[in-house]
Amino acid sequence: MDVKTLTKLxxxxxxxxxxxxxxxxGEDKISLKLNxxxxxxxxxxxxxxxxxxxxxxxxxxxxxxxxxxxKEGSSVKNGxxxxxxxxGKDFKAVTAPSNGLLKIISIEDGKPxxxxxxxxxxxxx
Amino acid sequence: xxxxxxxxxxGEIAVRVIRTLxxxxxxxVAVYSEADRSSLHVRLADESVCIGPAMARExxxxxxxxxxxxxxxxxxxxxxxxxxxxxxxEFSAACRDNGITxxxxxxxxxxxxxxxxxxxxMAVKAGVPVTPGTKDCVKKDFKKEAEKVGFPLMIKAAxxxxxxxxxxxxxxxxxEKEMTMASSEAKAAFGNGDVYFExxxxxxxxxxxxxxxxxxxxxxxxPERDCSIQRRHQKLVEETPSPAVSKKLRESLEKAAxxxxxxxxxxxxxxxxxxxxxxxxxxxxxxxxxxxxxHPVTEYITGFDLVKEQLLAASGEKLTHTGSHxxxxxxxxxxxxxxxxxxxxxxAPSVGRVEEWMVPGGNGIRVDTHVYAGYNLxxxxxxxxxxxxxxxxxxxxxxxxxxxxxxxFKVRGVKTTIDAxxxxxxxxxxxxxxxxxxxxxxxxxxxxxxxx
Numbered sequence: 001m002d003v004k005t006l007t008k009l010x011x012x013x014x015x016x017x018x019x020x021x022x023x024x025x026g027e028d029k030i031s032l033k034l035n036x037x038x039x040x041x042x043x044x045x046x047x048x049x050x051x052x053x054x055x056x057x058x059x060x061x062x063x064x065x066x067x068x069x070x071k072e073g074s075s076v077k078n079g080x081x082x083x084x085x086x087x088g089k090d091f092k093a094v095t096a097p098s099n100g101l102l103k104i105i106s107i108e109d110g111k112p113x114x115x116x117x118x119x120x121x122x123x124x125x
Numbered sequence: 126x127x128x129x130x131x132x133x134x135x136g137e138i139a140v141r142v143i144r145t146l147x148x149x150x151x152x153x154v155a156v157y158s159e160a161d162r163s164s165l166h167v168r169l170a171d172e173s174v175c176i177g178p179a180m181a182r183e184x185x186x187x188x189x190x191x192x193x194x195x196x197x198x199x200x201x202x203x204x205x206x207x208x209x210x211x212x213x214x215e216f217s218a219a220c221r222d223n224g225i226t227x228x229x230x231x232x233x234x235x236x237x238x239x240x241x242x243x244x245x246x247m248a249v250k251a252g253v254p255v256t257p258g259t260k261d262c263v264k265k266d267f268k269k270e271a272e273k274v275g276f277p278l279m280i281k282a283a284x285x286x287x288x289x290x291x292x293x294x295x296x297x298x299x300x301e302k303e304m305t306m307a308s309s310e311a312k313a314a315f316g317n318g319d320v321y322f323e324x325x326x327x328x329x330x331x332x333x334x335x336x337x338x339x340x341x342x343x344x345x346x347x348p349e350r351d352c353s354i355q356r357r358h359q360k361l362v363e364e365t366p367s368p369a370v371s372k373k374l375r376e377s378l379e380k381a382a383x384x385x386x387x388x389x390x391x392x393x394x395x396x397x398x399x400x401x402x403x404x405x406x407x408x409x410x411x412x413x414x415x416x417x418x419x420h421p422v423t424e425y426i427t428g429f430d431l432v433k434e435q436l437l438a439a440s441g442e443k444l445t446h447t448g449s450h451x452x453x454x455x456x457x458x459x460x461x462x463x464x465x466x467x468x469x470x471x472x473a474p475s476v477g478r479v480e481e482w483m484v485p486g487g488n489g490i491r492v493d494t495h496v497y498a499g500y501n502l503x504x505x506x507x508x509x510x511x512x513x514x515x516x517x518x519x520x521x522x523x524x525x526x527x528x529x530x531x532x533x534f535k536v537r538g539v540k541t542t543i544d545a546x547x548x549x550x551x552x553x554x555x556x557x558x559x560x561x562x563x564x565x566x567x568x569x570x571x572x573x574x575x576x577x
Contacts, residue, residue, distance in 0.1 A: 115159070
């Protein structure tokens with residue numbers, strides 16, 4: 001599933017009464033669960049681990065003057081910087097939660113993000 | 126006028142601001158913490174954006190997050206509501222530095238009027254009577270200063286507010302101990318240990334005057350509000366006009382507010398708080414540089430929309446009323462703050478899911494709230510659920526209408542202060558308009574359990 005479809009699907013789910021949806025294609029499986037209960041913080045339940053935005057702001061794949069060659073399918077290490085969110089004069093690091101494969105990049109460079117918005121999905125290994 | 130306004134707040138005040146924006150054809154942006162995802166202001170706004178986790182420090186109090194939200198959504202102005210960043214000069218300055226209009230006074234005005242000792246100096250300069258007290262923050266010679274002011278006196282934190290940071294000293298022997306505590310408390314709570322002294326006035330009334338001023342120099346002072354019904358310095362019931370204020374006294378109060386607004390070159394809406402003694406003398410207490418919780422009572426008797434006046438003043442336009450400082454009013458209005466607190470357990474906070482929520486209605490009733498049936502009350506923020514605002518042609522009729530409305534108000538799932546309000550309006554002194562800041566203490570005294 002590509003990023004656009006995923007984003008569309010999440011947006012669409014928010015407009016319905018659906019709380020959970022599962023999508024299967026061969027070995028890949030994605031379960032989306034809306035976080036309607038503010039006491040539970042996990043936005044999405046899936047075999048993949050979502051990487052959430054640490055703050056509201058503008059997402060950048062790399063700090064100013066740096067480059068970053070992340071691709072879907074790249075392997076990532078726990079703690080590796082996947083990008084930054086620019087808020088005011090600060091850059092908050094977005095880091096990989098575990099060693100694994102970067103399965104989905106659900107954000108584009110320079111796009112505004114909300115606090116808690118999923119930016120990447122990593123399949124732990 | 127603005128095209129899109131971001132509301133840097135939550136709860137009923139965010140809902141209230143969104144309503145005026147919609148009537149004026151201005152776009153609205155709600156910001157919310159993770160705990161407020163399902164709050165009413167998020168549902169009502171044209172756009173909404175999550176700015177951080179539940180803790181207010183990282184969401185509603187985070188200046189970078191809110192400025193960023195305004196930029197991301199393209200809002201050209203920010204309405205701060207009350208509480209949170211509404212009286213934060215740094216926030217007002219951050220908005221200005223980022224080309225966003227702060228709907229409120231300039232950072233300079235906030236700084237000057239928000240610092241109580243500075244505000245006092247301004248009042249003296251404007252010819253407004255102040256309570257006997259020290260001119261500045263007290264230093265090492267505080268004992269001598271205290272003798273001059275006389276006992277009983279109050280130690281007040283220069284950076285305090287909302288009833289916090291006040292200690293009463295009844296005799297000289299307690300001064301040193303209370304002074305140490307007040308100073309360290311102020312340091313811990315406000316990051317500023319400066320304190321000053323003021324004569325403590327026994328059983329005063331809390332009277333305040335709402336004013337609005339635009340950048341063209343037009344000033345309106347509205348009829349006074351009486352907020353004497355307080356518990357631990359937190360207001361419970363507010364009404365306007367005050368049963369204790371004559372036409373002549375009203376004119377003096379309004380004049381004082383106008384003088385202060387002009388002296389401070391204030392642009393926006395604000396409120397001057399006064400203490401009114403039993404003999405009818407009034408003293409300046411402080412200025413609130415924001416829209417206040419109890420502003421609807423003023424709106425009810427004058428027909429003004431104070432949020433609209435804020436927007437007009439902030440965008441450089443003229444207030445809707447110009448040419449005179451006072452405005453006509455009609456009837457009487459009472460506001461009841463309905464909090465999620467258990468009245469029978471000494472007002473302990475109550476949390477949970479609001480199972481049933483039936484609000485009163487009919488002639489002369491306005492309910493400002495962000496609550497609905499099924500709403501999960503977050504534990505992180507203040508306990509106010511709703512403001513029940515009553516209007517009637519006379520005070521006596523307003524009290525009767527309050528009684529009717531409170532009886533209609535049905536809430537299940539959380540405990541509320543509705544019971545406390547019913548007790549207040551049935552009280553003979555309240556009905557007679559004989560209230561002062563000691564009212565609640567006297568009302569609750571017989572209800573306190575006897576210690577075994």
